[in-house]
Amino acid sequence: MALPQTASTGESPNPTADTQRSGRQDWTWLAVCSAMFVVAWGGNQFTPLLTMYRTERGFSELAVNTLLFAYVVGLIPSLLLSHRLAERCGIRGPLVLAVPLSALGSILVAVGSHDPALMFAGRMSTGVALGIGMVVGGLSLDSLSTEPGRAPRASAMSLTSGFAMGAAASGALAQWAPAPTVAPFVLHTALCVVGAVLIARSAPGPARTLSPPSERIRTPLPVEFHLLVIPAAPWIFGALGIAYAILPSIVATQLDGFSSAFSGLLCLLSLGLGFLAQRFVGTTTRRSGSARVIGVVLVVAGTLAAAWAAATESVWVVVAAASVLGIGYGLTLVGCLRDCERLAPAGRLGTMTGRVYCLGYLGFGLPTAIAWLHGSFAIGTTATLLCVAAAALATNSAGAALLSITRRRQN
Template identity: 40%
Template sequence: MIWLRRGAGILRSKVAGGLSEMRGIPKQVGSSRWQFVALAMFCCGWGGNQFSPLLAMYRELGYPSATVDAFLGAYVIGVVPGLLIAGPLSDRHGRKPLMIVATAVSGLASAVMAAAPPGELSVYSGRFLAGIAVGIAMTVGSSWIKELSGPPYEQSADAGSGARRASVAATAGFGSGAAVAGVLAQWAPWPMVLPYLVQVVVAVPCLVAVSRAPQPPPAGFRRPLWSDVKVRAAGNRRFLGVALPLAPWIFGAVGIAYAVAPQLETSRTGHWQLAYATLLTVVTLGTGVAVQPLAKRLDSVASARASLVALGLVLVGVLASAVNADARSPWAAVAVAAVLGAGYSIALVAGLREVQRIAGARDLAGLTGLYYALSYAGFLLPTALALASAVASYTELLLAVAGMVGCSLLVVLFNSTRNVPCRSEIQEVS
């Protein structure tokens, strides 16, 4: 009898939903549907960041430090076009096709890394493909989750739910990929193959999940694509005064935490280099997930409070990194990674909320992509520091970076309460 009653309830729900659609009433999709998109973002984040703790492994295999840091550069080169072009394409053709492509390419990138013979070309190719997948996922996935976190798909979500959910999905993927890959490479057999094969397996159910997610109808613009790539809202004074100075330090912070710090601690960590690099990555991104509730409370439509707190944390973290570059304390680096992880996460949410308040429906995906492209430029910081280390110490270089973070903080402080969108504009985009 219990099963009959449950079956009848399900049948009534389906019939009611069908009648609503026949009458032209948007069907109220369960709030869990955004999770299908989040799984795809999680998968692409996993594939994009699983390489980070493996940097130590490639150094042990004899790759020069500059080459290993350049592998991150190949990733960024793939990320940027994915970020800038995927948004306008998804506006025209829908979010789902682009996210399916991103999830499939993420698995393909790992397959290339696992199956290709050892060599720089295979690493560059796999990292480039992983970057393309992450670029598409961050732009299209963030916009899609934003749309599914509001009417007609979900009535109860607050205005900032979309940004927080996208941030958690990406950060959880970044952290999980790094943790699993690092542990497998340190203690499991086939360290250059098995970590990548696991991500291929993860991609399969995520691909199925994202194909089931509902999507708003595409706009289907008839104007040339290049006209949409040029985002009009990028000239907004609020974007230039708050989001732009914040953006590079989002991934610049994590780059220092788990790309620069492990390299500086090599002499202290010995054969535990890979496990230590994994620990720093997990601490950085785990802290990022943990501070999400704080990011929610800090966000304010009347000021740039969250952005200021984020930049303050990044500044403290970079200064501490500069001091530890001389001290070379592995445990101090772990504490610094937590500070930088908190700054990264709050900055990511703060920037996305600024973008979502600035952009109209036409520019949401495009401006989100541009913002992420600017933020991913921070991943080039470890490569720049490695090249500059030939003429200056890491302590001096990190102090210079701290000075740049401080300048960004002052710019955001000056513009904190300026050019705030009016209430009607905020309601429109929220």
């Protein structure tokens, strides 16, 4: 008598093996999210310390904002090249490298607290690590997920939670712990050790193989990406640059020695609200597109509120502006990443994601630009922020209008 066919039952012939594969995949997912979390922590832990370096170390406003922007110098090349590195070397190697690089950045900043050049080098190392974590980590999550929208949302939430917790812990340690220029970076280095162990013990090899360079088809990127996503990207981290590099300095004289704690609080508030906003973004195309549009509108509204705060020097207006900017950041980031996943031709997701992050991080140059305009031409913060809001509204409206005209001509 013939034995019944196992396949006909619709069950796995080896449920134990399937369970083991699922467990390994869950462990890998956790390890990748953890790596993204710790490199994001390192990227943002410096932000609440700006006021401390300005008041206690005697650094100028331009100097501290330049150090804030310094990691973008390492970040942008890393974002542009990381997906190619993953195609050649696989995902595991770059991720294993990213976490120690982030720890090295913390060590250099802590050791060089009186040496801006050494701090600049440390911030650059942090930026390189963050770029690898963003792009390669995102590609790894995408390769592990079969549910549309899950990977972009997990990527955005891992980064946002790392940004938030790093800033909050750093601000608290700088305010109340001994050795405020060292303690935050020691904590991050310890977290990097844990993250390195997790990622080294996992096997983040993609379920869907990345195309090698020789086989990658250079498909042109969609017009919708250029006209809708690209104009929104610079305001992702531009919103955060305003929220916790410009707003705290507006009311610094009213904080009675609690400037570091207040800066950390603004970081936690804006990023925490951004994290919650990302948590509730749907995975459908319609809702992800709406997230980007609503996010940009909120960034404009938050920038206008920041201009009002600069004019009134009100602590409560500063808090309100940071809250709106944080939600705008969260929605714009996850909306742009979801649009990249939806629009990307075969083999181009890494390129599109890298460009979004590159343009996004250029927004962190806003505090430096505003400080330079104020110092060189005596242009007030209020007037500059009003111009920033107008630029955000104009660029995104122009992109949407051009896309509408292009579509009408094609039809």
